[in-house]
Amino acid sequence: MTERADHARYSAGAGFPRTGPARTVTFFPPARLRTRTVIDGDRVLVTVFGDLDLDTEQALRRTLATALERGPGGVDLDLSEVGFCDCSGLNVLLSARQQALGDGKAIVLCAASDAVARVLELSRTLPLFAPGAPED
Template identity: 55%
Template sequence: MPESEDRPSATVGSPGLTIGTAADGDRTRVSVAGELGLEVGEELRGALRAALAHTDEGLDLDLSGVSFCDCSGLNVLLAVREQALAEGKSVTLDRISSVVERLLSLTGTLPLFLPAAGMNGTEQELGVEVVQLRRAMQTRPTIDLARGVLMASFGLSPQDAWEVLVAVSQRTNTKLYRLADGLVEAVRGDPLPEPLRREVAAAVARLAAAGTAEAD
C-alpha cells in the first residue's frame, strides 16, 4: 500500500543504531538495525512509542538488521507490546535476525510477537497475553543480576557475560531465567548444580580462547 501523506517515512538513530519508520496503510513498518543494549533502550522505546502513536492498527517490526540484543532491548519490545494491547493495536515481527530469534526463543516470548497473537482473540485470551507479557518483563532484573555476577566473577564485559548466559542456556537446555536464578542464588550461598557450573566455566574458557585467537 502507498504511504499516507501525513505519515512520511523517517530514519533516526544514534551511532550504532538506525531506526526507520514508514507508513503502510493503517499500520507502520519500523526497521531497526544495530545493537540493542542498555545504552540505546530509551532511544528505541521513544521511537517505537512515537510510531505507535501515529498508527491506527499497530507496528510491524523488521529486526533483521539487529546484530546484538539482550534483555534490556527485549524489555522495550515487551513494554511497547503491552501498550499496544491497551490501545487496541498490535506489535508483530515481520523479519528478525538469528540473534533476536535466539533471545525470544530462550525467553519464551516469540509467540507474543507473531501475527497470530494480534487483537483477534477473546477478552480472556488477551488477558492471558497481558499476564505473559508482564511475567516476561519481570524476569529481566534477575537476568541482569546474573550477568553482573558473571562480570564480577570472570572479569567479563556486559556483552560477553550475556553471550555466556545464552550459550549455557542453550547447551544445557535450561530456560534463561532459571539459569539466572541459579547464578544469583549461588552468590547467596546456594551452590550452582555441578553440570551448570562446568558449563559456565567452559563457556568462559571458549570466550577467552576466541578472544586470544582474534588477537593473534
C-alpha cells in the same frame, strides 16, 4: 565519576600497586541504533539497525512509542538488521507490546536476526509477536 570511568580505572589498575607493565583499556563506543519508519496504510513498519541493549533502549522505546501513535492498526517490526539483543532490548519490546495491547493495537515481528530470534526463543516470548498473538 561515571560507571564506565570507574570500570576503566579498575580495569587499568588505577589506585592499585602495579606489579607488571601498565595495561591499556580500550572502550568502543556503543553501536548506534538507527531506525527507518514507513507508514503503510493504518500500520507503521519500523526497521531497526544496530544493537538492542542498555545503551540504545531509550531510543528504541521512543521510536516504538511514536510508531504506535502514528499507526492506528499497530506496528510491523523488522529486526533482521539487529546484531545484538540483550534483556534490555527484550524489555523494550515487551513494554511496547503491552502499550500496544492497551491501545487495542498489535506489534507484529515480520523479520528477526539470529540474535533477536535467540533471545525471543530462550525467553519463550517469540509467539507474542506473531500475527494474531494472544493478549496474555
